[in-house]
Amino acid sequence: MKEHGLKRTENVEQATHRLFQRFRAGTLLYALLVVVVLAATSMALISLSASQQMLFQRDQLHTRLNQQVTGGTEVLLYNQDLPFDKAIWQCNMYQGDTLFLERRCWGFFDLLVAKAWHQTDWRLEQQNRFALAGRLPDSVGRAALYLSDNSKPLALAGNTALHGSAYLPRAGLRPGYVNMTGFTGANLLDGQQKFSSPDMPRLDEKRFLSLQEKLATLPPNASASIPDSSEISFDSQTLVIHQRVLQLQSQTLRGNIMLVADSLLWVGPGAQLEDVILTAPVIQIDSGFNGTLQAIATRTLLVGKNVRLNYPSVLALWSPEPSTTTLRGSLGENSLIEGLIFCRGPLPYRPDTAPRFLLAANARLVGQAYVDGWLQLSGTIYGNASCRNFTLETSASIYDNYILDATIDARKLPKSFAGPMIYPLNDYGRKVVKWVK
Numbered sequence: 193m194k195e196h197g198l199k200r201t202e203n204v205e206q207a208t209h210r211l212f213q214r215f216r217a218g219t220l221l222y223a224l225l226v227v228v229v230l231a232a233t234s235m236a237l238i239s240l241s242a243s244q245q246m247l248f249q250r251d252q253l254h255t256r257l258n259q260q261v262t263g264g265t266e267v268l269l270y271n272q273d274l275p276f277d278k279a280i281w282q283c284n285m286y287q288g289d290t291l292f293l294e295r296r297c298w299g300f301f302d303l304l305v306a307k308a309w310h311q312t313d314w315r316l317e318q319q320n321r322f323a324l325a326g327r328l329p330d331s332v333g334r335a336a337l338y339l340s341d342n343s344k345p346l347a348l349a350g351n352t353a354l355h356g357s358a359y360l361p362r363a364g365l366r367p368g369y370v371n372m373t374g375f376t377g378a379n380l381l382d383g384q385q386k387f388s389s390p391d392m393p394r395l396d397e398k399r400f401l402s403l404q405e406k407l408a409t410l411p412p413n414a415s416a417s418i419p420d421s422s423e424i425s426f427d428s429q430t431l432v433i434h435q436r437v438l439q440l441q442s443q444t445l446r447g448n449i450m451l452v453a454d455s456l457l458w459v460g461p462g463a464q465l466e467d468v469i470l471t472a473p474v475i476q477i478d479s480g481f482n483g484t485l486q487a488i489a490t491r492t493l494l495v496g497k498n499v500r501l502n503y504p505s506v507l508a509l510w511s512p513e514p515s516t517t518t519l520r521g522s523l524g525e526n527s528l529i530e531g532l533i534f535c536r537g538p539l540p541y542r543p544d545t546a547p548r549f550l551l552a553a554n555a556r557l558v559g560q561a562y563v564d565g566w567l568q569l570s571g572t573i574y575g576n577a578s579c580r581n582f583t584l585e586t587s588a589s590i591y592d593n594y595i596l597d598a599t600i601d602a603r604k605l606p607k608s609f610a611g612p613m614i615y616p617l618n619d620y621g622r623k624v625v626k627w628v629k
Contacts, residue, residue: 257289257308257319264293264306265321269622277402297402299469299486300506300532300612301326301625303426322426322628324467324504326610328620329576332393333560333611335359336602338578341388342593346582349373349596354381356602359388370596371588383602392564393578395536396616404512407471407488410434410452424448425629438472440465447629467628479524493521495529503530503558504625506612509547514538519547523555523571532612533561546580553597558604560611569595574604 268274280293294305302325309318332338336356339346346360347368358381367375414432423446424431431449438453440463451457453472459465461480468485475489479496486506487493493509501507507529509519519537523529535547546565551557555571563579577600584594610623
């Protein structure tokens with residue numbers, strides 16, 4: 193019995209020992225597991241903290257770079273002494289940041305380029321900003337009308353309305369009669385009358401020389417084919433498409449693109465164009481087109497009916513070279529342009545070859561018209577019209593310095609409107625007309 197009891201006691205002790213050993217092993221394993229979990233959690237927290245710190249620093253860097261490109265854009269806008277078409281570099285401004293500024297010609301507007309970048313330990317961080325800039329109108333540009341003093345009065349007939357100040361010949365205004373129709377408006381002028389001079393408002397001739405040089409110089413890598421769709425950033429080289437005849441039917445072209453034709457450039461209603469420049473002797477924009485563009489024709493510019501040209505668009509008839517051909521342009525019925533209509537022939541001015549432009553019935557311009565020649569106004573201008581002469585052609589006769597059933601209302605020009613960069617420097621300054629990519 194004793195031996196049996198001793199064996200039983202030994203078995204109990206052995207079982208207890210084994211249980212204790214297992215408990216110690218389990219405790220150790222559990223402790224190791226806890227240590228591993230805590231270590232992993234700590235590493236994750238450290239990694240998360242480092243990542244958050246990196247993201248915070250990156251956000252701060254982006255904010256700082258964005259502030260620099262914003263400030264750089266303002267410098268380009270307001271500093272009149274900065275060189276044109278030349279890059280400006282400012283390095284090591286803030287902890288190794290680099291700021292790049294450039295102002296160059298994009299048709300009748302300025303293209304402002306501001307870039308800021310910083311090389312970090314992990315990557316190059318960069319912020320870019322591109323904008324088209326125009327010039328705020330001066331007192332003449334804010335007037336309803338500037339008619340050069342040609343020693344003849346301006347005759348108004350039918351339901352014609354002039355709202356805003358007007359620079360007129362000393363011969364002034366008078367009621368007119370066209371096909372037995374007299375003036376039916378309440379007042380000949382709803383605004384202040386001022387005197388004009390025999391000359392047109394001055395232009396920035398250096399600007400035109402720069403634009404003429406750019407339009408006349410084709411790059412050697414100009415493309416002869418029109419892509420079905422293309423969007424070129426203003427951070428890239430300009431895509432120049434050059435053919436004898438260019439026809440745009442259903443293509444989508446946006447951004448830093450210039451289309452040059454040697455004879456005819458035709459734009460169909462299915463084309464989608466934004467911010468591009470068109471130049472050719474003859475440009476025709478068919479009825480129903482909708483887009484944003486600058487069209488510069490050297491002989492003829494025809495815009496069909498129900499066309500919409502969004503701000504900031506330009507319709508320009510401009511021939512700097514001597515010619516015996518009269519420049520002719522028209523904006524068709526029920527069409528709208530937000531921006532500029534510009535007509536100017538070779539200098540010095542010649543009345544026999546001076547440009548002629550027709551703003552058809554129910555056509556509308558929101559912006560400025562500068563016609564260094566003959567303007568036939570049958571539609572509406574919300575803004576300013578500056579011209580040497582008005583003309584009115586009917587089936588029966590041609591009337592000199594007549595306006596029939598038309599409206600010029602300077603009050604409806606948006607206060608935020610900025611015109612092209614073709615006028616000399618003034619105290620009103622520049623303004624961003626559109627942010628581009």
